[in-house]
Structures are given as C-alpha cells and as structure tokens.
Amino acid sequence: FFFGSMSRLGTFLRKSPKYIFGAATISGGAYLYQWKSFEFFFDEPHPEDKPRLVVLGTGWAAMSLLSEIDCEKYNVSIVSPRNYFVFTPFLPCTTVGTIEWNHCIESVRRVLFRFRKRAKYYEAAASDIDFENNKVTCSDVLKKDDDPTKSFELPYEQLVIALGADNNTFNTKGVYEHATFLKSLEDAKAIRKRILNNFEQAALPSTTEEERRRLLHFVIVGGGPTGVEFAAELHDYVHDDLSKYFAKECKKYLKITIVEGMDRVLNAFDKEIAKYTQEKFKRNGVEVITKTFVTGVGGETIDFMDARTKERTTHPHGLVVWATGITTKPVVKGFMSKLGTHQKNARALTVDGRLTVKGCTNVYGIGDCSTIQCEKLETLLDSLWNQQEYVKDGGLTFETFQKFVADHRKQHVQLDFLGDRLEQLFEKHDTEKNALLSKSEFKKLIQEADSKITALPPTAQVAAQQGSYIAQRLNHLGDTRHSVMPFAYNHRGSFAYVGSDEAVYDSDMIKLKGGAAFWGRNTAYLSKLFSWESKRNIMWDLFWSKWFGRDIATY
Ligand SMILES: Cc1cc2nc3c(=O)[nH]c(=O)nc-3n(C[C@H](O)[C@H](O)[C@H](O)COP(=O)(O)OP(=O)(O)OC[C@H]3O[C@@H](n4cnc5c(N)ncnc54)[C@H](O)[C@@H]3O)c2cc1C
Incomplete structure (x- = not known):
C-alpha cells in the first residue's frame, strides 16, 4: 500500500507541475503578506481623537475582553508583568509533564496580532491607581533597583x-517559606523539579528508610x-512513568x-460526584483527610488539626502544595482604601451589577479581583411575597419555591448558587413541618442565601464572561x-480530572463521571485555546505522554 501510494504521488507530481507551482505561489504570497503586515502592525501611533482605554492584566478576564474590544473606538493599552496568557485549567498537567509548560501559554502580542x-502592550506592573486624576502608575518589572525614573x-x-488575586495562606505559619503554590508557570516548574529531586534523593543508597518515607510524602x-x-x-505520573524508572521500593x-x-x-460539585x-482516590491509594485544617508548615513536617476533636498531629513531608484560597493584591487593596466607604468588602474590589467599581464611573473590575454586590433578596421580600403565582394558602410549597428560584435565578445570582440544596434548605427552614414556608420561614431562608452566597466563584469561566x-x-x-443589562453569569458546568483517564463534570443539567467526562474535558479545553498552534501542541502532548511516557529529567 505504501509503495503504491508513493508511486501514485510521484506520477501526480510529474504530471501536474502547474498546479503545484500555483499552490506554492499562493501559499508563499499569503505567508509573506501575513508577515509583512505583521512587521508594521504594532508601529501605528495611537490617533489623538480616540478615548484611551487601559486594561490591567493579561489573564482570563483581560484576554477575553481584548479579543472582543473594538480597537477602532479606543486607543487600547495593556499593562501586565506577564507577556503571556496562561491557560490555567491545564496548569496541573504541566507539573508532571503531561503537557509541556510552554504549550499552555500564549504570547499576548501574538494573540493581539x-x-x-x-x-499597545507594556511589560510592567501597575503600582498605583489614581482615579481622581484618571491615571495609572506603572513600574518596569525588569529593573534592578527602585529607580523612580523607571x-x-x-x-x-x-x-x-x-489583576486576578494572590494566594491566601490564612496566616498559616510557614506556608510562604516551605510550601509551593500552584498558580503560575514558575510554580508548576518548581513542583516538577521538586518531585523528581525527591525521587532521585530517595533512590540514593545513603538515604534512610525514614527519610525516604518523608521525601515521598506529597501533601x-x-x-x-x-x-x-x-x-x-501526580498519581498518574508515579504509576505510569516514575515506577518504571525507579526501584519498586520508591513506590x-x-x-x-x-x-x-x-x-x-x-465542595462546589454535586455530592455524588464528590463521593x-x-x-x-481510595482505589488509587490517594489519602483524603477531611474536616482537618493545616495549622503550620515546616521544612520537613506539617501540622494538622482535626476540626471536630481539635486534636493536633505532625507529619513528615517531602512537598506541600498549597492549593486553597485567594486574597486581594496589594495594588487593588491600595485602590480600595482610596475609595473609602464605597469599598466595604476587604476581600475583593466591589463592583455593581454592571461591573463598574463602586465609587467610580469609568473604572470596571472583572475576574478574580472583583466581587459583585448583589441586591439583597431580603429587601425585596414584601414584593416577592405578594406575587400570587408563588404564594398559596399563605405560604410557599416546595414546588412553588422551586419555581420561584427558577424564575429569579437570572436576576439574583445568590439563587443560582443554591444549586442542588433546595430540598435540604426547604426542609431546614420549614420549622412547623407543614410542607409550607410561611413568610417568616421564607425570610430566614433568603437571609441564609443572602449571607452565604454573595460572590461568583473565582473561575476562568466567570472571568472570561465578565x-x-x-x-x-x-x-x-x-x-x-x-441598553445595558446587568451582568448575568451563565454557568456551563465544571470539569475536574480525577486520574487514570477519568474526569468528572457537573452542570445544572448533566453530571458525568469517568472516561466520557475525560474526553469531554479535553475537547472543551482545547476549544477554548486561542491559537491552532496551541491546540496542536497540546493534542500532541496528550498523545505522546499517554503512549510514550512523560519526561523524567530534572532541569
Ligand atoms: C491551577 C489552576 C487551575 C484552574 N483551573 C480552572 C478550571 O479548570 N476552570 C476554571 O473555570 N477556572 C480554573 N482556575 C481559576 C482561573 O484560572 C481563575 O479564576 C482565572 O485565572 C481568573 O482570571 P483573572 O483574569 O481574573 O486573573 P488571572 O488569570 O490570574 O490574571 C491576572 C493578570 O493580572 C496580571 N497582573 C498581576 N499583577 C499585576 C500588576 N500589578 N499590574 C498589572 N498586571 C498584573 C497577571 O500577570 C495576570 O496577567 C484555575 C486556577 C488555577 C490556579
């Protein structure tokens, strides 16, 4: 078959030189045109008559905005210390080499082109936002000293x-010094290096059994x-690759x-999916300890506290990855303090339903750095209660309560997050146990919704939609x-990889577990990448690591 095909191709090439010449000229011309236009693309000066739009950040929120903004209407400037966009959903894969780290990033300049x-893109960090004089101070991130001229x-x-958010350590002792975060490319590289170093060290004849146990305990x-x-x-890496190259003892x-x-x-997924x-994880030998807090991290040990019994224990570790919590960046905090009483939530920049920063008219906050202040349902209680379609026999039945939630979840985001807990909440607040929520019972229920669910989750999905x-x-x-409608978040479901080519998917309509969710996840993520180049690279990495193994060299 191979030789037959080759000979047919040879005959075709000999007989059709004009087609080949034509195709080569067209592709060459298109290629040259592309690069010629590229050469001058960023050189055009900004015309004076257009309003100036400054975008801080090159993460999910900023890149989604930039892909849709009309640059004919604004002189757009982008400021970020990172001249690339990180596709964070694939970041955990880069810690073990399932995907190469440089394949899950995209150059900002290339995306713009x-x-x-x-x-205009500036590789700099915003250090101060002066909303009274409409200007942002930026500093050169590559400078060596505090030279103000820079x-x-x-x-x-x-x-x-x-601007996204920083990692939150909840003031836990030793996290900055001894744990590794998983938020940036540098973190992913550091984790990969540490895993391999620990395995190499554990394999040395001079390493004691106790030390091996410590080095290979990943928390x-x-x-x-x-x-x-x-x-x-990590489980896949050890079982598919490292176990082949290191002595069985290491495993x-x-x-x-x-x-x-x-x-x-x-916790944000359906209960069945979590189970x-x-x-x-139990089958794969990954231990899950719940209702337990970490109270301190040392160079070689980590302290736990059982939330129920308050019992404290200390465990040896070879690596701690801190993958919980986010907090406001200092530059955002500084800006919030200037806005005084307009910004009451210390945890994030408060914006209104149309994402305008509270206390400003021409500043918008999007993504992980911001939080929407929802209109409290409690303030609408009287008008809601008077709507005849829900209130029957002086109260809400479970069916009318469900209908009420379905009808109002678009306008009141806190209802959207009650998710699958409706039955549980109804039962909890039906204190008279008559299958009917009275006005006072309903008030308590919506107070609970108001108090707990006031923010959208800090996800790429929310950031991109904003x-x-x-x-x-x-x-x-x-x-x-x-007319500008308030921002309405459309939750399209969440994926999580759980190991051995299986994933889970949770949306309002569909819940998936296993291989189908794994392929669904890969397809969905690939479709979200900006360039065909990245799609090709990642598809190749997934195929290569599956069939030929991941890299095990430390560099
Ligand atoms: C490992 C990991 C996996 C994840 N997986 C998923 C997932 O599967 N699905 C999902 O929906 N979400 C996921 N997330 C969450 C998602 O990545 C975040 O919610 C999302 O990145 C938030 O987007 P953002 O634009 O607000 O912030 P970011 O994406 O963090 O971007 C912030 C930007 O601000 C820039 N910046 C920082 N400081 C300054 C400064 N001083 N001046 C100028 N620029 C600055 C940064 O360089 C960066 O470009 C994941 C997150 C992580 C860490």
Missing part, C-alpha cells in the same frame, strides 16, 4: 482592572478542583495526601439604542 487588535504614567478615559492542602487535579496528575514509600477543611473534596472522586461583557459594554458606550 491574530485578532488584529491594534493595542516608572511611567498612563492616563485613561476608561480603565479595566483585571496537597485544599480539596478543590486544583488540589484534586494535581493529586490525580512502596510513596504517599499522596489531600487535606480538606470541609467534609468532602470538590465518586473520593472512592476513586471580560466579554465589558468589551460589549465599552463597544456600545454612548449608544442610546443599546
């Missing part, structure tokens, strides 16, 4: 803050999607532990025919 967005100011008419703090995915990737000492403060992992994940919303808002600014 691909979308033909004539915007900072510059960017004036703006519109400002978008998409993951936080049972959210990031912690779960890292544990799953004997290996221990992977997830420590979670709540009563289960994947499935924990059972899967970026897209602000792009549309800015594109239509001043257009009286275009």
